Amino acid sequence: MTDRLDRQIAFLSEADKLKSVLRASRLHDNSRFENSAEHSWHIMLFALVLADQAGPGVRIDRVLRMLLLHDTVEIDAGDNPIHGTVDQAAVEAAEQAAADRLFGLLPADQEAAFRALWEEFEAGESADAVFAKSIDRVQTPLANLANGGGSWTEYDVSFEQLEARVGRPVRRGAPALWDWLTPRLRAFFDT
Amino acid sequence: MTDRLDRQIAFLSEADKLKSVLRASRLHDNSRFENSAEHSWHIMLFALVLADQAGPGVRIDRVLRMLLLHDTVEIDAGDNPIHGTVDQAAVEAAEQAAADRLFGLLPADQEAAFRALWEEFEAGESADAVFAKSIDRVQTPLANLANGGGSWTEYDVSFEQLEARVGRPVRRGAPALWDWLTPRLRAFFDT
Ligand SMILES: [Ca+2]
Numbered sequence: 001m002t003d004r005l006d007r008q009i010a011f012l013s014e015a016d017k018l019k020s021v022l023r024a025s026r027l028h029d030n031s032r033f034e035n036s037a038e039h040s041w042h043i044m045l046f047a048l049v050l051a052d053q054a055g056p057g058v059r060i061d062r063v064l065r066m067l068l069l070h071d072t073v074e075i076d077a078g079d080n081p082i083h084g085t086v087d088q089a090a091v092e093a094a095e096q097a098a099a100d101r102l103f104g105l106l107p108a109d110q111e112a113a114f115r116a117l118w119e120e121f122e123a124g125e126s127a128d129a130v131f132a133k134s135i136d137r138v139q140t141p142l143a144n145l146a147n148g149g150g151s152w153t154e155y156d157v158s159f160e161q162l163e164a165r166v167g168r169p170v171r172r173g174a175p176a177l178w179d180w181l182t183p184r185l186r187a188f189f190d191t
Numbered sequence: 192m193t194d195r196l197d198r199q200i201a202f203l204s205e206a207d208k209l210k211s212v213l214r215a216s217r218l219h220d221n222s223r224f225e226n227s228a229e230h231s232w233h234i235m236l237f238a239l240v241l242a243d244q245a246g247p248g249v250r251i252d253r254v255l256r257m258l259l260l261h262d263t264v265e266i267d268a269g270d271n272p273i274h275g276t277v278d279q280a281a282v283e284a285a286e287q288a289a290a291d292r293l294f295g296l297l298p299a300d301q302e303a304a305f306r307a308l309w310e311e312f313e314a315g316e317s318a319d320a321v322f323a324k325s326i327d328r329v330q331t332p333l334a335n336l337a338n339g340g341g342s343w344t345e346y347d348v349s350f351e352q353l354e355a356r357v358g359r360p361v362r363r364g365a366p367a368l369w370d371w372l373t374p375r376l377r378a379f380f381d382t
Contacts, residue, residue: 005371008240013333015236016219019229028207038210041232044259045206049199049301061252064259068235110240142204180196 004107011105017075024081024154025140030147036071036079039139043067047135053174057127066121066132069114073098082137082165083155095122124169134173137166141181145188159189195298202296208266215272215345216331221338227262227270230330234258238326244365248318257312257323260305264289273328273356274346286313315360325364328357332372336379350380 018037025034044067051060071079076098080086099118103111120126124133141162144150152162162185170178209228216225235258242251262270267289271277290309294302311317315324332353335341343353353376362369 002371004243005367009333009371012233012237012240012330013219013337015233016334016337019218019225019233020220020222027210028204029211031211034210035229037229037232038226041228041235041259042203042206042210044232044235046203048256048259049203049297052195061255064252064255065239068232068239068255106240139203142200143207146204146207176196180193180200 007105007107008110011102014075014102014105015072018072021071021074021079023079023140024084024151025143026147026150028143028146030150034143036074040067040071043135043139046139047132050135050174050177053176054131055127055173058131059128062117062128063132063135066117066128067136069118070121070132070136072102073118075102081151081155082140083151083157083161130173132173134170134177137169138174138177138181141166141185145184149188159185162189198296198298199301202293205266205293205296206263209263212262212265212270214270214331215275215342216334217338217341219334219337221341225334227265231258231262234326234330237330238323241326241365241368244367245322246318246364249322250319253308253319254323254326257308257319258327260309261312261323261327263293264309266293272342272346273331274342274348274352322364325361325368328360329365329368329372332357332376336375340379350376353380 018040019035021036022033023036023039025039026032027034044064047060047063047067051058054060054063073095077091077094080091099115103115103118106114121129121132124130140151144152151157167178167182170181209231210226212227213224214227214230216230217223218225235255238251238254238258242249245251245254264286268282268285271282290306294306294309296302297305312320312323315321331342335343342348358369358373361372
């Protein structure tokens with residue numbers, strides 16, 4: 001039991017580093033960049049509050065667990081801004097190696113369970129993962145609208161690019177959220 | 192439906208402010224103070240990983256929801272360090288007013304559900320709340336051990352004070368965690 005607890009606490013201590021992984025997005029008040037740990041908390045709150053937007057068969061408690069874990073690989077692999085240009089194969093290899101190391105700190109049963117949940121999120125095919133991915137995408141547009149542009153300005157993003165990169169996954173998992181956002185995004189990008 | 196979504200998004204936008212509420216504790220690497228949003232993420236991870244420490248009847252998914260919501264009142268009421276001296280009645284009044292305003296942003300059904308879950312956590316009597324409170328208390332000692340003292344140094348805390356303020360709630364909900372911590376805490380406080 002002590003070895004089990006040693007491993008669990010080693011993982012939880014390592015996880016503290018996610019608080020120092022910065023995203024391209026900024027807080028609503030524009031005071032600083034957001035980190036991936038507080039982002040993960042925020043989107044779990046989104047998932048809970050917006051649960052009635054989820055499609056049939058979605059289990060919100062599984063979605064919450066998925067979102068709780070979804071960014072931990074960034075401790076080693078870093079955050080890859082959706083509007084940046086990246087080598088997708090290299091990112092995926094780095095994230096797989098990160099998952100090996102980080103989830104590998106845990107007892108074997110938890111390593112397997114957490115890894116499977118993270119892989120399911122990444123694949124984005126199950127009902128739970130589709131909803132989780134839509135929720136993961138919907139927070140940053142709200143922040144950018146609040147702080148006057150944020151990562152859109154930094155990466156010189158057009159409405160059409162936003163539709164493709166963000167609109168598509170949001171519409172897939174939570175279409176009413178994209179409908180709610182669209183006129184607000186148009187107003188921003190038209191001015 | 193649009194009014195419902197307007198209310199939900201107003202609440203979620205307001206929640207962004209929890210990322211700017213600073214706690215007395217510092218990150219493991221001692222680089223800065225921790226905020227209440229990333230703290231909330233971290234203790235949800237603690238609850239998931241340490242679920243096998245929970246007593247009979249504890250439902251981890253309810254504990255996760257409780258921990259997700261437990262600090263939102265700090266947006267208005269601020270964080271009250273466990274080792275600080277506070278007027279407990281004034282803190283409770285401020286937190287009740289914060290809960291009125293913040294949960295009041297939500298549609299009525301969600302306001303009632305979230306308020307009830309938060310009150311259950313605060314009361315600390317149900318099996319889920321007892322475990323949630325033990326988990327909420329166990330993260331900071333690990334951070335303080337990692338960063339060389341943190342809030343213990345700042346508030347000049349003794350081992351006996353720590354036993355009473357932190358050990359009691361941790362032992363109540365997750366006794367093996369306090370057993371794991373005790374020799375490490377003694378080693379720190381004895382030197
Ligand atoms: Ca991410």
